[in-house]
Structure formats: structure tokens, C-alpha cells
Amino acid sequence: MAVKKVGNKKKASEKDLGKEVRFQFPAAEVKEVYLTGDFNNWNTNSLRMKKDQNGNWGISISLQPGRYEYRFFVDGIWQNDTSCDGCVANDFGSLNCVRIVK
Numbered sequence: 001m002a003v004k005k006v007g008n009k010k011k012a013s014e015k016d017l018g019k020e021v022r023f024q025f026p027a028a029e030v031k032e033v034y035l036t037g038d039f040n041n042w043n044t045n046s047l048r049m050k051k052d053q054n055g056n057w058g059i060s061i062s063l064q065p066g067r068y069e070y071r072f073f074v075d076g077i078w079q080n081d082t083s084c085d086g087c088v089a090n091d092f093g094s095l096n097c098v099r100i101v102k
Contacts, residue, residue: 018062019101023070023081028055030075035059037070037096044073069096 023035028051035047039061049057049072057072069088072079080087084097 018064020060021063021099021101022058022060023049023072023099024083025049025057025072025074025079025081026055027057027074030057032075033057034073035061035070036073037068039063039068039070063099063101065101068099068101070099071096 025033027033033049033051034044035049036042036044040046047059047061049059051057069090070081070084072081078094080095081097085100086098087095088098090096
């Protein structure tokens with residue numbers, strides 16, 4: 001991240017700050033949910049989502065404007081987001097979700 005020196009403190013350049021993007025997955029009965037995608041090299045254990053009192057899993061991450069492919073890794077099984085912006089075929093014969101960040 002680019003840093004600008006302002007007085008004695010460092011401040012991140014505003015254009016380098018991404019937009020806070022919220023991902024949610026409703027599934028009260030599951031034990032763990034991870035967000036995976038091209039923004040984290042499809043790492044299945046780096047972005048663990050948190051479950052709220054209603055059984056909805058969620059996480060907010062900072063993303064730059066652009067198009068991102070992602071899926072949820074739910075108790076070791078790939079799942080798609082039913083509220084995504086769209087889907088595209090992947091190399092494994094299934095679909096990836098698409099999120100457009102403006």
C-alpha cells in the first residue's frame with residue numbers, strides 16, 4: 001500500500017484504499033464458512049466468515065473497483081452465492097460467482 005507522510009503520521013493514499021464489500025451466506029446449520037476467490041488466490045482458509053445470532057455468515061473485505069470471481073467453502077464443500085451479480089464457468093466444470101465493485 002502506498003503511504004503518504006503527513007506531519008509525523010503516515011496516512012494511506014485515498015486512491016489506494018479499497019471499498020468495503022460485504023459477503024453473506026445464510027446457513028445456520030453449518031460449522032464453518034470461508035470466502036475464497038481470485039482476490040485471495042482461492043485460499044480456502046484465509047477469510048473465515050463469522051456467524052451472527054440469526055445463523056447468517058458474513059465478512060467484509062476491502063476491494064479495489066473491478067470484477068472478482070469467488071465462492072464459499074462451506075464445511076469443506078464449495079457453494080455458490082445465490083445473490084451474486086452473475087456466474088461464469090470455471091476450469092473444474094462448475095460455476096464461480098461474480099461480484100462487480102464500482
